[in-house]
Amino acid sequence: MLKFLLVFCACVYTVTAGKHDAYRSYSVHNVQVRDMSDLQLLQDLQLNLGVDIWEHGMGGVRDAVVMVSPEQARSFLEALDENGIAHSLHIADVAKSLEEHENDLASYRSSRQNRMIFNDYPRYAEVDAYMERIAATYPNLVTLVNAGPSFEGRDIKYLKISTTNFTDASKPIYFMDAMMHAREWVTTPVALYSIHRLLENRRPEDQDLLDDIDWIILPIVNPDGYEFSHTDDRLWRKTRSVNLNVSTECVGVDANRNFDIAFNTLGVSPNPCEETFPGPYAFSEVETAYIRDILFEYLPRIQLYNNIHSHGNYIFFGFGNRTLTPNAVHLHHVGSAMGAIMDTMKLFQARFYLVANSGIVLYPTSGTAQDYAQEIGVPFSYTLELPGYGYGFTVPPWFMAHMVKETWEGIAVSARLARIHYRRRFN
Numbered sequence: 095m096l097k098f099l100l101v102f103c104a105c106v107y108t109v110t111a112g113k114h115d116a117y118r119s120y121s122v123h124n125v126q127v128r129d130m131s132d133l134q135l136l137q138d139l140q141l142n143l144g145v146d147i148w149e150h151g152m153g154g155v156r157d158a159v160v161m162v163s164p165e166q167a168r169s170f171l172e173a174l175d176e177n178g179i180a181h182s183l184h185i186a187d188v189a190k191s192l193e194e195h196e197n198d199l200a201s202y203r204s205s206r207q208n209r210m211i212f213n214d215y216p217r218y219a220e221v222d223a224y225m226e227r228i229a230a231t232y233p234n235l236v237t238l239v240n241a242g243p244s245f246e247g248r249d250i251k252y253l254k255i256s257t258t259n260f261t262d263a264s265k266p267i268y269f270m271d272a273m274m275h276a277r278e279w280v281t282t283p284v285a286l287y288s289i290h291r292l293l294e295n296r297r298p299e300d301q302d303l304l305d306d307i308d309w310i311i312l313p314i315v316n317p318d319g320y321e322f323s324h325t326d327d328r329l330w331r332k333t334r335s336v337n338l339n340v341s342t343e344c345v346g347v348d349a350n351r352n353f354d355i356a357f358n359t360l361g362v363s364p365n366p367c368e369e370t371f372p373g374p375y376a377f378s379e380v381e382t383a384y385i386r387d388i389l390f391e392y393l394p395r396i397q398l399y400n401n402i403h404s405h406g407n408y409i410f411f412g413f414g415n416r417t418l419t420p421n422a423v424h425l426h427h428v429g430s431a432m433g434a435i436m437d438t439m440k441l442f443q444a445r446f447y448l449v450a451n452s453g454i455v456l457y458p459t460s461g462t463a464q465d466y467a468q469e470i471g472v473p474f475s476y477t478l479e480l481p482g483y484g485y486g487f488t489v490p491p492w493f494m495a496h497m498v499k500e501t502w503e504g505i506a507v508s509a510r511l512a513r514i515h516y517r518r519r520f521n
């Protein structure tokens with residue numbers, strides 16, 4: 095019996111201890127980028143060495159955060175030193191920090207009796223059950239729509255929330271989605287909390303948000319990647335599509351480079367094994383095609399599209415090639431109002447929100463959801479980068495109760511301002 099127990103324990107230990115072994119001795123570095131040429135160097139290192147940029151810095155203002163494998167570390171740090179770029183160690187062993195993150199989650203969950211779905215990191219099935227329950231509880235306000243299956247066959251669902259069943263064209267539509275990038279776990283709770291505040295816990299002062307605006311909320315764009323980030327690889331970013339004509343070695347595409355706008359031109363890697371591989375062609379991924387279809391189905395009325403990511407406390411608007419839209423001033427105004435209200439509630443560990451054209455202040459991109467929605471005619475299209483609180487993608491769960499509340503305030507402000515602009519558009 096003792097022997098059996100020992101064998102059993104050894105197995106359990108191996109499974110738990112081994113889950114993050116792929117990241118053993120990977121390290122994460124803060125990089126003090128000074129200007130655009132430093133940012134360009136990082137982009138080149140991403141392309142040539144394959145380092146994983148967790149956060150693009152802003153020259154002279156914010157550090158970049160970069161993860162490197164043990165094999166990449168030497169060349170990476172040498173390149174920084176040769177160019178006189180200061181850097182410091184942020185995480186010495188990524189595997190160890192992922193194990194700590196998992197322990198945090200386990201102790202958080204065991205200490206809580208009434209677990210709210212949006213104060214945690216719910217799996218796909220839990221989110222699905224929540225949306226089904228909401229739709230069943232509020233049949234007069236909610237329609238649950240199945241956009242279709244993901245590459246691996248998980249249904250990608252969204253809620254339509256409306257007091258008039260989406261029939262009143264005088265109301266603008268606010269469309270938000272989350273979890274396009276699998277490892278950005280904090281994003282789905284924000285979408286779920288928005289559903290909660292519009293329906294289950296609507297406050298009298300927010301009644302206008304339900305009465306005057308129709309909502310489309312899609313909490314998990316990339317369910318395959320999200321589940322994979324729970325079961326196999328916590329830092330997985332891409333979709334999980336397999337295309338043997340593209341690669342026999344690596345799977346998945348960066349969904350936020352896969353939209354049909356300047357496709358495969360800026361901020362992308364031609365290597366299917368890299369994090370920013372845009373795919374073989376625009377909308378090669380069913381997941382991004384569903385977002386395109388939703389945008390077109392409701393296009394004349396979608397006033398604001400909020401594509402939610404993490405991390406870094408940024409609100410970005412188009413275009414990723416450093417050009418601005420004719421309504422850039424209004425875009426900046428609504429984005430700034432959203433950032434400002436969230437800043438009033440910020441925790442000390444978070445940065446202030448920075449609102450800008452991402453191509454101008456950070457790095458050029460192409461094929462993003464934000465740019466695509468803007469280009470086809472959504473007046474206010476944003477990428478919202480939620481806080482990381484210094485933890486990157488693995489934010490401890492006890493931050494979530496605050497983060498969802500803070501972000502909801504930003505969403506509410508942007509919705510009200512977008513509504514004002516919508517009325518101007520038609521009057």
Ligand SMILES: [Zn+2]
Nearest residue numbers: 275278403404
């Ligand atoms: Zn992202």
